[in-house]
Each structure stands twice: as C-alpha cells, then as structure tokens.
Amino acid sequence: MPSGWSAVGGQCQPAYVPTGVDPQDSTEGHSNPSGSSGGSAVSVAAGYAPLSIGTETDGSLVCPSGRAALYTIKPTIGLVSQEGIIPISNHFDAAGPMTKTTHDLATLFDVLASKGSRDSFTVSLTGSWSDISVAVLDPSIWKYPSTLTKPADAAEAQIIREIHGAYELLRPRAKKFVENVDLISSEEFEFEGKDSELLIWLADMKRSLNEYLEDLEESEVRSLAEVIEYNNKHADVELPSTHPRQDFFIESENQRTSPAEYERHLAHLREVARDRGFEKVFETHGVDVVIGPTDSGLRSLAAAGGYPVCGMPLGYLDYNGRAFGMSAVARRGQDALLVKVMSAWEATLPPRKTPRWLE
Numbered sequence: 001m002p003s004g005w006s007a008v009g010g011q012c013q014p015a016y017v018p019t020g021v022d023p024q025d026s027t028e029g030h031s032n033p034s035g036s037s038g039g040s041a042v043s044v045a046a047g048y049a050p051l052s053i054g055t056e057t058d059g060s061l062v063c064p065s066g067r068a069a070l071y072t073i074k075p076t077i078g079l080v081s082q083e084g085i086i087p088i089s090n091h092f093d094a095a096g097p098m099t100k101t102t103h104d105l106a107t108l109f110d111v112l113a114s115k116g117s118r119d120s121f122t123v124s125l126t127g128s129w130s131d132i133s134v135a136v137l138d139p140s141i142w143k144y145p146s147t148l149t150k151p152a153d154a155a156e157a158q159i160i161r162e163i164h165g166a167y168e169l170l171r172p173r174a175k176k177f178v179e180n181v182d183l184i185s186s187e188e189f190e191f192e193g194k195d196s197e198l199l200i201w202l203a204d205m206k207r208s209l210n211e212y213l214e215d216l217e218e219s220e221v222r223s224l225a226e227v228i229e230y231n232n233k234h235a236d237v238e239l240p241s242t243h244p245r246q247d248f249f250i251e252s253e254n255q256r257t258s259p260a261e262y263e264r265h266l267a268h269l270r271e272v273a274r275d276r277g278f279e280k281v282f283e284t285h286g287v288d289v290v291i292g293p294t295d296s297g298l299r300s301l302a303a304a305g306g307y308p309v310c311g312m313p314l315g316y317l318d319y320n321g322r323a324f325g326m327s328a329v330a331r332r333g334q335d336a337l338l339v340k341v342m343s344a345w346e347a348t349l350p351p352r353k354t355p356r357w358l359e
Contacts (some may be wrong), residue, residue, distance in 0.1 A: 035064040041098050042068055045355060051099045051108050057088045057201070058303040061096045062311035066294040066325030069313035069352045071105045071342050072098045074299075076332045077306040080112045086212050089204035091266070092303050100352065102343045109339065124339040127347035132340065133176035135285050137183060137292030139163040144295050155317050159324055162315040163293060166326065169348050170291075178285045186297035188272045189304065196265040196272075197304055202252040203262055224253050273305030278329060288334070289341055294327040302329045310338040312345045313352040321356030 033042050037054025044052050045068035054061045056074040065072035074096045087093035097108035106121035115121060139160045171177045189196045209224045221227050228249050231238040239246065257265075278301065281290055292298045294311055302309035309329045316323050326345075330337045 032067070033064055034067045035060040037061055037098070038064040038067070041065050041070055041072075044068065044070055044098055044100060047354075051097060051104050053095055053108070053112070054098050055085055055093060055095050056303075057092045058197070059299045061098065062294050062299050062309055062325075062327050065098055065311040066313070066327075067323055067355070068098075069316070069323040069325070069355055070098050070100060071102055071310070071312060071346070072096055073105065073109065073308060073310040073335065073338055073342070074302070075109075075113065075335050076308045079308075079333075079335060081114075087204070087208045088201050090208065091200060091204065091306070102339065102346045105342065106339050109335075113335075121336055121339045124336045125343040126340055127343050128340075129170060129173040129175065129344045129348070131175050132289065132337070132344065133178075133285075133287040134170055134174040135178040135181040135281055135287040135290045136167050136170070137290065137296070137298065138180040139293050139296075142183075142292045142296040142298060152319065155319060158318060159293070159295075159315070163326065166314060166349060173344075173348065176287060178287055181281050181285055181287075181290065183281055183290065183292075183298075183301070184272060184277045186300040186304070188276070189269060189300075191265055191268040192261075194265070196269040197300065199255075199257060199265045200262070200269065202248075202255045203257045205248075206252045206255070224249060228253060269304045270306075273301050273307070277301050278305060278307060278331070282331060288337060289328045289330045291326060291328045291341075294325045298327055298329065302327075305332075307332055308335045308338050310342055312342055312349075314349065316353065316355065323355045 033039075035041075035054075035056075037056065037060045040052040040054040041064035043049045054064070054072070056062070061072045061074045075094050077091065077094055080095050082090060082093060082095075085093060085095060095112060097105045097112065099105040099108060102125055103122065106125055109115070109121045113121075143156070167177075167179065171179075186197075206224050209227070213219060213222045213224075213227070216222075221230050228246060231246055231249075235244075278290060281287065290298070299309055301307075307329050309327055311325050311327050313323060313325050328338055328341045330341070
C-alpha cells in the first residue's frame with residue numbers, strides 16, 4: 001500500500017519471528033509493532049505524545065495498542081464521525097483513542113464522540129467489576145494460527161499462563177464469571193466459496209477511495225486505477241524491494257461483485273458475527289462482555305458485527321520484553337461499558353510499563 005496509508009483504516013499484522021532467528025534470542029523476533037496505527041501507538045508508548053488517535057478496520061487499534069501496552073477502543077460503528085478518514089469500508093472503519101491510562105482514554109473519547117460533561121465517558125471510570133458480567137475465551141484456542149506466526153513455545157506458554165492469571169483475578173470480582181465460552185470462529189466468514197469479510201472490503205475500498213480521490217482539489221490521481229498506475233510508474237519509490245506489491249489494490253480494482261452478491265455476503269457476515277456469535281453468547285450466558293486475547297480472531301468477529309472492542313495491556317514476554325494484551329467486546333452501543341471494563345482492568349491488574357524496547 002502507498003506511503004501514508006497508516007491514516008486509513010486497516011487490519012493488524014501479526015508479529016512474525018523471522019526465519020533463521022532463534023526465538024529465544026532476546027534481541028530479535030516478535031518486534032513487529034503491528035497494524036496500520038502502529039505509529040500512533042508507539043509514539044505514545046515511547047513518550048513522544050501523551051495520547052493519539054488511530055483508525056481500525058479489523059485490529060488496527062487493538063493490535064498495536066497490545067504491542068505498546070496501551071488502552072484503546074474501537075467504537076461502535078457510527079459513534080465517531082468518519083469525516084476525514086479514508087475508509088477501507090464504512091461498514092468496518094472507526095477512529096479511536098490510544099492512551100496510557102483509562103482517564104486519558106475517556107477524556108479523548110469524549111472529544112471524538114462529541115460528548116458533553118453530562119454524558120462524559122469519565123463517568124464510567126468506576127474501577128469496579130461488581131456490576132459487570134464477564135465471559136472469557138480459552139487462550140489455548142483463541143490465538144493466531146501457525147500460518148500467521150511462528151510462535152516461540154516459551155512465549156506462548158507465558159501468554160497463556162498470564163491470561164489465566166488475569167482470569168483468576170477477575171473471577172471473584174465480577175458480578176458473574178463464565179469461563180471458556182463457545183464463541184463461533186471467524187473461519188465461518190467463508191460463504192459461497194469466498195471470504196465474506198474480504199469481499200466486502202474489496203468492494204467498499206474501491207468505492208471509498210475513488211470518492212475520496214475525486215473530491216481532492218489537487219491530485220495527480222483521481223481513482224484507484226490511477227493509484228495503481230502511478231505506483232507502477234514510480235516503482236523505485238512506491239514499490240521498494242521491502243514492500244514491492246500492491247496486490248490488495250489490484251484485487252480491489254479488478255473485483256466484480258454484483259449488488260445482490262454483495263448483500264448476500266454482508267448478510268452472512270452479520271449473521272455469523274451477531275446471531276451465531278456474540279448475541280448468542282450474551283443471551284445464553286447472561287453476560288455483558290466477552291474477554292479474550294487481542295492476538296486472536298476476536299477482533300475480526302467484532303469488526304464483522306460492528307461491535308465496539310477495546311484493548312488492555314496485560315504482560316511482557318520474558319525473552320524480549322514485547323508487550324501483549326487483552327480485548328473485550330460489548331453489545332453495539334455499549335461503548336461506555338467498555339470504558340468501565342478498562343477502568344476495572346486498570347484497577348485490578350499491575351500498572352502498565354513502558355515496553356523494554358521503547359524505554
């Protein structure tokens with residue numbers, strides 16, 4: 001993707017251990033800041049800014065915040081204006097705060113959501129689990145598949161151990177605690193031989209980017225097709241050897257999806273994430289939120305259903321100090337509840353630290 005795409009909604013990138021790198025080497029591997037809002041996250045964690053704003057299509061707030069030990073929230077779609085954001089998809093994209101504390105998050109979130117003092121998110125900073133019913137996911141199941149990462153065994157064992165430790169802290173404090181709930185997998189996005197989420201992204205991105213480019217006062221390019229052509233003509237700068245491809249652009253430009261097919265896939269996506277996904281868990285178990293590892297398909301299900309999802313710091317890998325975090329999902333429109341969850345998390349878990357590589 002072209003330079004500057006970090007301002008556009010995107011999906012997070014899992015951290016890889018490069019081939020040939022010893023997973024136990026404390027100076028290499030697992031260093032990917034993750035996601036198109038990675039710069040926004042790292043700038044706060046490193047102390048260059050007290051807070052920042054990122055955008056997320058699927059994971060680009062929660063994943064980099066997890067790597068930087070920050071608090072964040074991707075709001076319910078539509079709560080925060082998308083004006084000024086070049087979206088991949090209006091069905092998925094949202095801007096959200098990235099901060100070191102929940103008070104900073106709530107204050108910035110007020111600005112983003114145009115909240116007044118009477119309905120400020122700061123009211124939700126109770127620090128208590130007493131009126132929150134919680135369902136949690138099994139970290140040994142909810143993790144990135146081996147096709148996306150090359151995890152170090154010791155690191156994976158530590159993450160699972162610390163997640164279970166956090167669950168034990170929540171268990172006696174929450175109004176209700178339900179362990180290892182059965183939540184549908186994002187693998188169910190497959191429909192009519194295609195990934196419904198990807199199909200919607202590809203169709204929406206072409207339309208969204210064309211609308212944005214057409215409205216610019218000055219620009220050498222006015223459509224996605226012209227962006228692709230421009231990148232090819234200036235490949236030495238736009239397609240360097242480290243990032244030589246624009247496959248996602250090309251696939252979006254060439255996709256031919258009929259309105260009927262588009263609506264079928266959108267309906268399927270919503271049915272999986274909502275009816276067979278979160279709503280089923282909320283109703284079956286009588287809970288308010290679902291909590292699980294950030295580095296998993298949890299954030300994709302939230303994106304597919306238009307649910308708010310937050311990110312919270314948890315721990316730091318022993319072998320290289322890389323931070324990892326947890327996420328929580330609430331019903332659509334329950335953004336204030338997630339602020340309360342983050343506040344309770346902050347009051348219960350040990351204080352966040354600056355990740356070692358950012359000290």
